[in-house]
Amino acid sequence: MSDKPLKVALLGCGVVGSQVVKLMREQAGDLAARIGAPLELAGVAVRKLGRKRDVEIDPALVTTDAEGLVARDDVDIVVEVIGGIEPARSLIVSALSGGKSVVTANKALLAEDGATLFEAARQGNGDLYYEASVAGAIPLLRPLRESLAGDHVKRVLGIVNGTTNYILDKMDSTGASFTDALEEAQSLGYAEADPTADVEGFDAAAKAAILASLAFHSRVTAxxxxxxxITEITATDVASAKAMGYVIKLLAICAKSDDGRSIGVRVHPAMIPRTHPLAGVREAYNAVFVEAESAGQLMFYGKGAGGAPTASAVLGDIVAVARNRRAGTRGPDESTYADLPVHEMGATVTRCHVALDVADKPGVLARVAEEFAQHDVSIQTVRQEGHGDDAQLVIVTHQATDAALTATMAGLRELDIVRAVASVMRVEGD
Amino acid sequence: MSDKPLKVALLGCGVVGSQVVKLMREQAGDLAARIGAPLELAGVAVRKLGRKRDVEIDPALVTTDAEGLVARDDVDIVVEVIGGIEPARSLIVSALSGGKSVVTANKALLAEDGATLFEAARQGNGDLYYEASVAGAIPLLRPLRESLAGDHVKRVLGIVNGTTNYILDKMDSTGASFTDALEEAQSLGYAEADPTADVEGFDAAAKAAILASLAFHSRVTAxxxxxxxITEITATDVASAKAMGYVIKLLAICAKSDDGRSIGVRVHPAMIPRTHPLAGVREAYNAVFVEAESAGQLMFYGKGAGGAPTASAVLGDIVAVARNRRAGTRGPDESTYADLPVHEMGATVTRCHVALDVADKPGVLARVAEEFAQHDVSIQTVRQEGHGDDAQLVIVTHQATDAALTATMAGLRELDIVRAVASVMRVEGD
Incomplete structure (x- = not known):
C-alpha cells in the first residue's frame, strides 16, 4: 500500500456528485485497499457557492473555477458529472490533455462528440471511463468492451430509459393514458418537469449511440x-398489444445488417412478446439484452438512474483508472477498427403490427393483402375484429425492410376501403 | 499493430477447447485488431493423439507433452480447459511461475486451491483470468471484480448450475418427478450419465466459493x-410451492452477516416468489442476482454452459491478458484484504416453509406454535389443509437462524401430535 494519495477533482456536485463524495468518504478504507493507495478529494467545482448540498464538503475545497481545478498539477483523476455539452467538453479535453484520467457519466457529450474526447485521452496518455453513462449502475459497458472482446455481438436490445419504462409499465398495468402515467411519473420524481429528453427518446438515442459504438467497434453519434x-402511444395501443400477448416498451436497438457491412441504430416503441426476458422489466428499471455469436443471449438488469446507483458506477471507474495510474498503464482505447457505417432506418429489417379501420364488405381483405404484396411484405397473421363501421383488420407482418413497411402504410392510406390506419407498431424480440 | 504474434498454448481439446481453436481461427482478424497483435496457436496438449475432434488442427501442433508445451519459452498465454485438480494445477502453476499468463475455466481447482494459483501469478508477474469458471458466457466475474469495485456487495443469489435448473424447471412446468426430469435432462445432454456433481450441488458449491471470494474480498474454498x-425434492414439494406462488430453484447464496464480520456461503434448494427476477430463469439458463449497497439490485442472465458460450468467455479473457502483456502490465490481483471468515450454516439467517402431518384435533396448533416460540422462531403464516388423517399444517416462518429452525424441526418431530414433518424448504428472495 502506497501512502501517496491519488487526488480526485469533482466537476459538479448535484445528485450524483454528492453521492460520489459521500461514498468516497464512507468507503475510504475499502477503496484504498482495492486501489493500493488512498483517494483524496482535491476539490469540487460548482456553479454557485454556498448552495445547500446533500453532503457536507469543506468550503476550502469548493470552487467555481472548474478550469483552474482541472489544470492543477496535483490532480490525478477528474470526475465529470455536470452533464451537457459545454463546459463539460472543454473541461474534459483540458483534463485529458493535461495527462489526467477522466471518469464521466455524460452520455449526451459522448454520443455527440466522443471522438474529440477519445483523441484527447490518447494524446494525454490517460484513461476515459464512462460506465455510468448508460444504464446507471448496471455493469454493461465493461462487459461489452472487455468480456465480449472475443465474441461477435449481433444485436443489442435494451430498455435504457427508466422514465419511459415507468410510464409504459403504468399504462400496461393500470390502463392509464400516456398523460396520466406521465403525471404520476412526474409526481414521483421519475420524470422531469420538462420530460422531452426522455419521452421523445433523446436520452435513449444517446445511449444507443454509445452501445452501438462499443458493440460494433465503430463510431456512432446520436x-x-x-x-x-412514446407520446403518441394510446391506452388502446397498449390494451391491444396486451390482448395479443405483447407489451409495448421503448427499445434501443443496435443490430448488424445481414451482410455484416453496416449497422442499424434506432430508438422507438415496439411490441415484444410477454415471454421475452425484457417484458418482465418493470417500473423504472433498465435492462439490456445482448445477442452474441458464441455467448448466445445475455441480459443485464438493474437500476438505470438515481444518485447512488450512478455513483456506484462512477466509483467503480475511479477504482479502475486509479489502479491503471498506479500500474503506469491505461485501459483499452476506443475501438473503431471495424468502422461500419450506420444505414438508414429504411434499410432496417423489422416487423409490424397494423390496425386498419376498414369497410365491412367482401373483397376488402383481398385488396389489403394485395397492397402488402405489392411492396413485397408478407403477412404472418390477419384477424378481423368488429363489424360494420367498427370493422378492423389487425395484421402482423413477417420481416421486411422499414422502407417497404412505410411504403405499404402509405399505400393503405390511399385505399378507399381503408377508412384509417388506426395504429402501426413495430414488433421485436421474437 | 505489431507483427509479433502472441502465442497461445491450449491445454485440453474437448468441447470447450475445440471451440476456442475454432473461434481463434475464424475471428483472427478481429482479435488481432482488438489486441493490437495477432494471436497464434503454439500448441495443443491432449491426453491421446489421433482422437477425432470437433475442429481440425495441424498434427504438428498437437502433443501429449503438456508440461513441455507449458515450459516453452515462446508461449505467452496458456489456456487450461482440462478441468479437475491434477494435472491442471501443476500445469497452471508451472505456466505462471514461468512468467506466462493463464486463462482457465477450472472452477473446481479455483475453489479448492485458488490461493496456490494466485500466488504463482503474483510471483511470475502474469495474469490469472477465469471468467468462464462461473456461469459460462455471462460476464459476471469482471463486473464483480471491477465494475462494483467502488461499491459494497451485500448478497449474491444465483442460479449457477444449468442441469439442476433444467430439472427443476421441468418438474415445475410438467409436474414430473425428479427421476423422470433427470432422465429427460440426460437424454438431451443437459445432464451427465453420472449426475452427482450437478444434482448434489458440488458444481454450484465451487462456483459459490469463487463468487463469495470476489464479492467479499476474502478467500473462500469449496x-x-x-x-x-436436489435429489430429495418431490413432485409434491414443487406443486405445493407452486400453489403458494413460489418456485423451487437450486440457489447459490453468498451473504454478509448483519454485523458485517463474517459471510455465509451455501448451496441448497429454496422456494422463491414467482415475482422474483430469478423465478423466470427457465431451462438450462443461469442468472445471478447481486444486491449492492449503492447499485441496488442487479441481475446477470445467460447461458451457463456449453462449448461456444464458455469459449466466448475464454476468448474475452485471452484478449484481456494479451492486451495486458502488450502494455507490460497485469490485471487486478486477487483481492482478499477484507479476510472475512465463513460462518457455520447454523448462524445463517433464513426462513422456512414447513408442512406437518398432524392429528386433527383441538390444541394442535397451539402446541405446534409453542414449539416454534421455544426456539425463538416466529411464524408468518399458518394454514391447515385436509382433515382427519390427511390433516396438514403448512407454516411459513419469519427470519431466524438456521440453527434455530433446525432445532425447531427436531422438536416438532418429537411431538406426538405431529405424525411427520412432511417437508421443510428454505424460503429466499423476498
Missing part, C-alpha cells in the same frame, strides 16, 4: 440514431 | 460452502 418517442 | 442437492 445524430445517426433513428429516434421515435 | 469445503467451506454448506451444500445440499
Amino acid at each position: 445524430a445517426e440514431v433513428h429516434r421515435e418517442g | 469445503a467451506e460452502v454448506h451444500r445440499e442437492g
